[in-house]
Amino acid sequence: ELKVEQNPLFLSMQEGKNYTIYCNYSTTSDRLYWYRQDPGKSLESLFVLLSNGAVKQEGRLMASLDTKARLSTLHITAAVHDLSATYFCSDGLTFGKGTHLIIQP
């Protein structure tokens, strides 16, 4: 069964701290996508990683892709409350279960 697995599924952290969300996938896809979902809202595309070694950054978020390890990471630097949301990774068709991130003052 093809899978996309995220960890952790729940994360509570303080403002100003750094943390990393991991996404392992079992397909042979050479691309990986990250999405954000706010409560009661739809999903919004954050990053599109199209090749091995790809790194994308947007503000306090940075995503990377290692296709050989079938691993993508989403790194949060100096977290702020506005980043509280659920983050999903996807190989294009299959989505992970999402990481519910709560950032506390």
Place this chain on the structure above:
Amino acid sequence: DAGVIQSPRHEVTEMGQEVTLRCKPISGHDYLFWYRQTMMRGLELLIYFNNNVPIDDSGMPEDRFSAKMPNASFSTLKIQPSEPRDSAVYFCASSPTGTEQYFGPGTRLTVT
């Protein structure tokens, strides 16, 4: 562009009734996806189309569910008859290349 449009945004119906969800993808996008999201099962791909042709419907739960895409600008997801376990948020998404997807606002379905 208005983005992906879904209707209705909320639907409350009784068990046994037919429910039709509608989606208008972004113009020019060749791919259309239907997802279901629940707390228990997360985000599940139900079916996707390429150029109006269903490519993979292996995620459709059972025969009560059907989806059509009669043209490039419209798709429907029908549940007949509906059951309480069908209660979920149903998202439609479109994509120009089948990769990065643009999601609609979703339809929150409640079956009582």
